Structures are given as C-alpha cells and as structure tokens.
Amino acid sequence: MNDNVNEKRSRRRFLSLGLLSGAGLLTEKASAMTSGLEEDEKISMLTPDGKLVEVSKKILEKSEDREKANNAKILKWTNAQNKSEK
DSSP, rough: HHHHHHHHHHHHHHHHHHHHHHHHHHHHHHHHEEEEEEEOOOOEOOTTTEEEEEEEEHHHHHOSSOOOOOOOHHHHHHHHHHHOOO
C-alpha cells in the first residue's frame, strides 16, 4: 500500500514538474518573440515617385551606399518628375 502511495506521488510530481517546465519554456519563447517587435526609430524619406515613406533607422545604418543629395540633384530630380507627369 505504501508503495502505491509513493508511486502516485512520484507520478504527480513528475507531471507537475513537466507541466511547469513546459509553461516556463513557452513564456521564454513568447518573451523572446516579442522582444524583436520593439519599435525602432523611423525616418521619413521620399521615394523616387514622390511618396513619403517611413524607413527604419537600422536599415539605413546597414546601408553602405549612403550619399547625401545636394540641391542640384534635388532640383534635377523634381524637374524630371514634373516633366514625366505632364
């Protein structure tokens, strides 16, 4: 009889530890998945067709081909856009 009681306790303990560890793993996975969804800083930029878009600052930092546009290039670009619309 005593062995039967110990066996039931052993099973209960095994199942409770299994459920607790499973729940712990699920919460860790959920927290790891939500940490990648954090809001990062966005920068407003114009596309070549004149639309305003928001781009992640992280993407811009990874870009190797960064060149600031000067006034002459912007004027040339806007003139080209105006001619294409007519």
